Amino acid sequence: MPRNLVRDQQLREERRKQILDAAAHVFATRGLLTKISDIAAGAGLSHGHVYNYFKSKEEILLAVIERGQLRYGKILRAAEEVEGNAADKFRYLARRSLPSASSADIYLVLLQALFTDLLEEEDKRVIRGRAKANLGILLALIEEGQQDGTVMQGNPIQLATLFGTLIQNLMLMEMRGYAPATEETIELLIRMLGPCP
Amino acid sequence: MPRNLVRDQQLREERRKQILDAAAHVFATRGLLTKISDIAAGAGLSHGHVYNYFKSKEEILLAVIERGQLRYGKILRAAEEVEGNAADKFRYLARRSLPSASSADIYLVLLQALFTDLLEEEDKRVIRGRAKANLGILLALIEEGQQDGTVMQGNPIQLATLFGTLIQNLMLMEMRGYAPATEETIELLIRMLGPCP
Amino acid sequence: MPRNLVRDQQLREERRKQILDAAAHVFATRGLLTKISDIAAGAGLSHGHVYNYFKSKEEILLAVIERGQLRYGKILRAAEEVEGNAADKFRYLARRSLPSASSADIYLVLLQALFTDLLEEEDKRVIRGRAKANLGILLALIEEGQQDGTVMQGNPIQLATLFGTLIQNLMLMEMRGYAPATEETIELLIRMLGPCP
Amino acid sequence: MPRNLVRDQQLREERRKQILDAAAHVFATRGLLTKISDIAAGAGLSHGHVYNYFKSKEEILLAVIERGQLRYGKILRAAEEVEGNAADKFRYLARRSLPSASSADIYLVLLQALFTDLLEEEDKRVIRGRAKANLGILLALIEEGQQDGTVMQGNPIQLATLFGTLIQNLMLMEMRGYAPATEETIELLIRMLGPCP
DNA sequence: AATGAATGAGCCTTCATTCAT
DNA sequence: CATGAATGAAGGCTCATTCAT
Numbered sequence: 135m136p137r138n139l140v141r142d143q144q145l146r147e148e149r150r151k152q153i154l155d156a157a158a159h160v161f162a163t164r165g166l167l168t169k170i171s172d173i174a175a176g177a178g179l180s181h182g183h184v185y186n187y188f189k190s191k192e193e194i195l196l197a198v199i200e201r202g203q204l205r206y207g208k209i210l211r212a213a214e215e216v217e218g219n220a221a222d223k224f225r226y227l228a229r230r231s232l233p234s235a236s237s238a239d240i241y242l243v244l245l246q247a248l249f250t251d252l253l254e255e256e257d258k259r260v261i262r263g264r265a266k267a268n269l270g271i272l273l274a275l276i277e278e279g280q281q282d283g284t285v286m287q288g289n290p291i292q293l294a295t296l297f298g299t300l301i302q303n304l305m306l307m308e309m310r311g312y313a314p315a316t317e318e319t320i321e322l323l324i325r326m327l328g329p330c331p
Numbered sequence: 332m333p334r335n336l337v338r339d340q341q342l343r344e345e346r347r348k349q350i351l352d353a354a355a356h357v358f359a360t361r362g363l364l365t366k367i368s369d370i371a372a373g374a375g376l377s378h379g380h381v382y383n384y385f386k387s388k389e390e391i392l393l394a395v396i397e398r399g400q401l402r403y404g405k406i407l408r409a410a411e412e413v414e415g416n417a418a419d420k421f422r423y424l425a426r427r428s429l430p431s432a433s434s435a436d437i438y439l440v441l442l443q444a445l446f447t448d449l450l451e452e453e454d455k456r457v458i459r460g461r462a463k464a465n466l467g468i469l470l471a472l473i474e475e476g477q478q479d480g481t482v483m484q485g486n487p488i489q490l491a492t493l494f495g496t497l498i499q500n501l502m503l504m505e506m507r508g509y510a511p512a513t514e515e516t517i518e519l520l521i522r523m524l525g526p527c528p
Numbered sequence: 529m530p531r532n533l534v535r536d537q538q539l540r541e542e543r544r545k546q547i548l549d550a551a552a553h554v555f556a557t558r559g560l561l562t563k564i565s566d567i568a569a570g571a572g573l574s575h576g577h578v579y580n581y582f583k584s585k586e587e588i589l590l591a592v593i594e595r596g597q598l599r600y601g602k603i604l605r606a607a608e609e610v611e612g613n614a615a616d617k618f619r620y621l622a623r624r625s626l627p628s629a630s631s632a633d634i635y636l637v638l639l640q641a642l643f644t645d646l647l648e649e650e651d652k653r654v655i656r657g658r659a660k661a662n663l664g665i666l667l668a669l670i671e672e673g674q675q676d677g678t679v680m681q682g683n684p685i686q687l688a689t690l691f692g693t694l695i696q697n698l699m700l701m702e703m704r705g706y707a708p709a710t711e712e713t714i715e716l717l718i719r720m721l722g723p724c725p
Numbered sequence: 726m727p728r729n730l731v732r733d734q735q736l737r738e739e740r741r742k743q744i745l746d747a748a749a750h751v752f753a754t755r756g757l758l759t760k761i762s763d764i765a766a767g768a769g770l771s772h773g774h775v776y777n778y779f780k781s782k783e784e785i786l787l788a789v790i791e792r793g794q795l796r797y798g799k800i801l802r803a804a805e806e807v808e809g810n811a812a813d814k815f816r817y818l819a820r821r822s823l824p825s826a827s828s829a830d831i832y833l834v835l836l837q838a839l840f841t842d843l844l845e846e847e848d849k850r851v852i853r854g855r856a857k858a859n860l861g862i863l864l865a866l867i868e869e870g871q872q873d874g875t876v877m878q879g880n881p882i883q884l885a886t887l888f889g890t891l892i893q894n895l896m897l898m899e900m901r902g903y904a905p906a907t908e909e910t911i912e913l914l915i916r917m918l919g920p921c922p
Numbered sequence: 923a924a925t926g927a928a929t930g931a932g933c934c935t936t937c938a939t940t941c942a943t
Numbered sequence: 944c945a946t947g948a949a950t951g952a953a954g955g956c957t958c959a960t961t962c963a964t
Binding site: 379 | 953954955956957958
């Protein structure tokens, strides 16, 4: 039966993913007040069963955040590979951060999680570490843009930080009573980053 | 009536303010998971006493948000009055939004509150309404800047939204693992907004 | 100043009466869930001040019950003195127990109080003792009626109990969704008690 | 679905009944001051679990009252079916209302509930409606008795009200310091209702 | 005396987590 | 594996009681 074990493992992994998907959605929708039973309902299973895959709500939250950060990192690396100049890469990045892209909606949860004492300080440290790693990629893109003349001069870290803030907030605009972000918004953003020739 | 009614009223008002200050701080620090007893402790009184000033936790949250939005509006109007061109006004605005300025730290609470069903839909509507009013002031500033040549051309609403997002996030940068905002950040921000002559 | 002391004592007694009146009304209206502040409001003073006259809510409740029972006893003794036969005395008794007569509305409070552990067992014993004393008077009336031929034969204690139950419930009829008691009801009651010649 | 759904449903129903039984007892014993934890303890489960069956204390109270009223209605209808004349039916009715019959002990709770603002006015309306329906049955019995000569003449509604009051108070007699009701009491009651030939 | 600010015990209710089936 | 019954810790809120003014 080793075959079954492999298959079991796959099923198990699928389930975990299912739960995390639901959790990401619910966390992003209701914040940290999210209940285990909401997650379970979203994943289509009983709340008790969730504990066969994660040992606590905290673990789920951590997993959701980790996945969100890793995905964001993946998008960042994908942006690096985009054909064209740095502006094109930022354009790609911003587009992937629009509300329709599910990958971004975890960002607010992360923000909240860094507050509360729901998470251990150690966990927060890890999360900040990943954030810094992601910022590093953004930083490289900024510097590339300053080289190829599509990004203004200035402290790259500051620029990366500002740009990072912006794209992660794109999806939240509507929620905050502002107009939702569109392609037009993205073009403006690119121009804002741009140099004055 | 052996009491001094006028004085009592003043004390009462002070207490309310005291509670709101504590609440703002704790909400900003621990998010919606904030306990009434945390607020009470922060204000230096017993949890039961809080209910002599506010009739529920929800009411406190609403008051905190309202006050935060009104203060932000006040800052916006103060910025309008600043001597100089639009860039100077934005500079002023950004400076007042740095972490050291306590008035801004409510913004994240607001963001969280718009999620959850902790608040009635009606309350959320009111909050979004005030946000829109504030955006209107920012909008006027943007248009002024486009007139006096210190702000780039482009859809003013979009620009206002982007800028609003940025300044409200200044204080959160550090928290999110990025470098904290400084005067240098502000200058970059002003240049980003600026036109290409 | 002994005159002042006397006067003070009178005022104090008046105040106590005021509070008990309010308490009786509120207890009869809202049951044991009655709050001290309701009583205070009813008596037109601050809740804190009540404690200058009674040392606890329990003491007030006991006083209200005692007064109610004593008044009922007084009514019973007044009935004994009524001119005419026993039927006339019962008629008088029933009339004084109609809803309009405030003396009866405490009966339900008493009923509730005998339940809960809000009262010490010792207090309950005292209350039951007074109830028994009152029943004794009723018993005498019943026996008088059996003598003068206006009350049916049968165990006088049973009859007294049944009649006591009835008149104390007269005021509650309306509350329980039944038709309110009237003079007609009273006449029926007298006839029910009456013998078959 | 490894569970036996039908069985689960049965168990669930049993549990509900268990809780209601406990609640009826405790409410009848301690009045509206009854704590959820008392009910839970009475039913042999944890307080939290009670909320898996009822969503609030108020709902439990309402259910207890409803059940009590329905049971009383059932007894009334059973009395209607008793062989014999109306007196026999009343006898049956009174017997079923003695303290030993658990079905009646809810009446006092009902009485208390009609006070307080613990219940919505709407709920009280419903309760009064059911009381009126039950009174209707009693009314029919009275009229039957007036026909077959076992009940005195007079306004049937008044008679029904008086009789209803009496039988519902039978169980409370002892509690109020009076002699407890017995078969002898019941016979007296029947005679009181009877006509004078 | 008189007020109402202040406290904290206590109850209702929710929900993470465990566990029997 | 799956379910949901069951528990109990924790937090919101009320209100009796005390006390400074």
